[in-house]
Amino acid sequence: MTxxxxxxxxxxxxxxQDAHANAGEIGRALGISQPSAWRRIxxxxxxxxxxxxxxxxxxxxxxxxxxxxLGIKLATKGRTSLEEFERAxxxxxxxxxxxxxxxxxxxxxxxxxRDIADFERVLRRRIMVLPAVGQVEANVLLTEERRDGxx
Amino acid sequence: MTxxxxxxxxxxxxxxQDAHANAGEIGRALGISQPSAWRRIxxxxxxxxxxxxxxxxxxxxxxxxxxxxLGIKLATKGRTSLEEFERAxxxxxxxxxxxxxxxxxxxxxxxxxRDIADFERVLRRRIMVLPAVGQVEANVLLTEERRDGxx
DNA sequence: CTTGAAAAGAACTGCCT
DNA sequence: AGGCAGTTCTTTTCAAG
Numbered sequence: 001m002t003x004x005x006x007x008x009x010x011x012x013x014x015x016x017q018d019a020h021a022n023a024g025e026i027g028r029a030l031g032i033s034q035p036s037a038w039r040r041i042x043x044x045x046x047x048x049x050x051x052x053x054x055x056x057x058x059x060x061x062x063x064x065x066x067x068x069x070l071g072i073k074l075a076t077k078g079r080t081s082l083e084e085f086e087r088a089x090x091x092x093x094x095x096x097x098x099x100x101x102x103x104x105x106x107x108x109x110x111x112x113x114r115d116i117a118d119f120e121r122v123l124r125r126r127i128m129v130l131p132a133v134g135q136v137e138a139n140v141l142l143t144e145e146r147r148d149g150x151x
Numbered sequence: 152m153t154x155x156x157x158x159x160x161x162x163x164x165x166x167x168q169d170a171h172a173n174a175g176e177i178g179r180a181l182g183i184s185q186p187s188a189w190r191r192i193x194x195x196x197x198x199x200x201x202x203x204x205x206x207x208x209x210x211x212x213x214x215x216x217x218x219x220x221l222g223i224k225l226a227t228k229g230r231t232s233l234e235e236f237e238r239a240x241x242x243x244x245x246x247x248x249x250x251x252x253x254x255x256x257x258x259x260x261x262x263x264x265r266d267i268a269d270f271e272r273v274l275r276r277r278i279m280v281l282p283a284v285g286q287v288e289a290n291v292l293l294t295e296e297r298r299d300g301x302x
Numbered sequence: 303c304t305t306g307a308a309a310a311g312a313a314c315t316g317c318c319t
Numbered sequence: 320a321g322g323c324a325g326t327t328c329t330t331t332t333c334a335a336g
Contacts, residue, residue: 002212004213012206012208012213015206015208016205016206016208018203018204019170019203019204019205019206020203020204022311022312022313023312023313023314024311024312024313032321032322033321033322033323034312034313034322035313035314035315035321035322035323036320036321036322038312038313038314039314039320039321042314047212048209048212049208049209049212049213050206050208050209051206051207051208051209052169052170052171053169053170053171053204053205053206054167054170054204054205054206054207055163055166055167055170055201055202055204055205056202056205057163057166057167057200057201057202058199058200058201058202061198061199061200062155062160062163062200069250069252069259071222071290086296090296090298093298095298096297096298097295097296097297097298098295098296098298099220099290099292099293099294099295099296100292100293100294100295101220101290101291101292101293102290102291102293103288103289103290103291104288104290105290108220108290137254137255138254139222139250139252139253139254139255139256139259140252140253140254141250141251141252142250142251142252142253143250143251144248144249144250144251145237145241145248145249145250146247146248147241147244147246147247147248147249150215150244150245150263173329173330174329174330174331175329175330183303183304184303184304184305185330186303186304186305186331186332187303187304189330189331193331
């Protein structure tokens with residue numbers, strides 16, 4: 001088990017805001033030395049609490065102006081249906097995130113497309129053609145606000 | 152306007168996989184020199200295409216074992232309702248993401264909690280008490296798979 | 303657009319309190 | 320555990336082909 005104290009939490013908070021912050025800066029911000037901060041960061045990384053950093057490329061700037069969330073209810077729910085559906089859906093380049101969920105739907109997908117017409121192409125020719133797909137619900141993203149969770 | 156060529160796209164792809172990749176590695180992978188790769192990365196960063204890297208702290212490891220997606224339909228939809236709802240919901244620490252969407256729901260929230268009981272507390276005492284909240288739909292996250300979009 | 307080199311800075315290591 | 324001093328490595332900048 002990994003013990004996480006308040007200093008660790010402060011480090012996580014700092015890194016959640018800026019993943020490129022280095023051990024020196026973080027140490028200064030927390031009033032501890034650079035090696036000390038470095039050791040803690042390494043410990044957290046080795047423990048798997050801090051995963052690899054992600055770079056969110058600006059999709060809009062790259063010509064992917066539309067983000068759509070799909071809620072999908074499978075028509076058939078055997079073991080193979082789930083696995084096959086996940087594999088098939090992960091093979092679609094426009095699908096960014098596949099979430100297996102419990103509730104009204106079975107899966108939730110985050111899909112990006114150049115525009116609504118492009119999204120319709122993806123939906124009709126790539127997603128609706130999957131055999132297991134039952135009910136589908138779509139939500140088009142207007143704005144998105146992220147926070148640094150309750151670390 | 153920023154022109155983005157295939158080499159830039161390759162750099163974005165490489166960085167999306169590992170935000171800590173350095174200019175030297177990327178240059179080697181693409182067959183261009185280290186300073187060239189570095190200049191391109193800097194240009195993309197300055198242009199805002201490459202935002203700051205995010206470090207995904209492992210919520211489960213920190214004791215936040217439950218992630219729930221909420222679809223929320225507002226009961227009243229005036230200008231003030233939207234703004235007030237966004238502000239109120241962003242003030243809840245367990246709310247990680249607030250998405251304003253178009254479709255069956257008006258908002259989608261990503262909420263983390265320690266367990267289902269903790270989530271129920273958040274839902275009942277923090278979210279359902281908001282005046283504008285109408286219909287609410289919940290999906291509990293089981294597994295999540297991310298891909299590096301179609302850059 | 304490239305190479306090569308030098309300056310700056312960050313990561314890492316031992317040793318000490 | 321935390322800090323100091325030092326070594327090694329990368330990043331960053333510059334000069335020049």
